[in-house]
Amino acid sequence: MTAVCIVGKQDTTLPDDLYAYETAYRALATYDPTSPWANALAVETVSLGTAVSLLNDLDWYLARVARDAFVRDPSVSEREWLSRPLARALRDGHADPEETVNRLRVYGVDDGRLVDPTMVLRGDAQEGAYERSEYDDTVVVRVTREEFS
Template sequence: MTRVCLLGKEDVDLRIDIYSYETARRALATYDVSEPWTNTLQLRTNSLGNAVTLLNDLNWYLARLTRDAIIREPSVSTTEWLSRPLARQIRDGDLDPDEPVNRLKVYGVDDDRLVDPTFVLRGDAQEGTYERADYDESVVVRVTKGEFFA
């Protein structure tokens, strides 16, 4: 199953605010939504295509309420997430899912919150863990070249 995780902006209570919109509430009603980290929402879809489509459908709300939307597709990686633009490129066939990606956005986990996103280059472009020394846990997100250099 493909996982989607929405990261709320600092001034937003994501669960309350996104469900206050009827259209967003209806779009999310068919999913079992959890909160893996503070001010995040996670749900499962049956494919990368469905995950990207759901995020497209929620785009208006995401632009106002979230600071990031990430996707974990097990056929691409079981340990790393994909940025929304990278997931879209894979879904559209513009990027081979087996092509190594060495541009990463790494979040530290502090007090059950995703914090301090840092862009890093992975030297060998192979899947693996990237640890942030100042945090006990890290969340690694593969990003596009455009996101990395923006």
């Protein structure tokens, strides 16, 4: 299953703020949302294409309540997430997953919340853990060249 994660802006409470919009509520009604982090909402979809389509359907609402949105597709990586633009490029055949593993946005996990995204350039093409000792854990999101610049 392909997962979609929406990270709320600092002053929002997901899913309440997202579900306040009836159209967003309808778009998410067929999914079973979870909260992997206190400031995030996640759902599982059947494919990368479905995940990107869901984010496209929610675009207007995401602009108002979300800080970020990303996708994890097991055919690309079991642990690392893909930024929304990268997921779209992969779906459309405009990117190769093996060429995109070196540019990352690494979130710290502090008190159960995703915080302080930092851009990291990985030295090799291997997946790995990123030590950010000031945080309990990290979440790695692969990004496009344009997002990294």
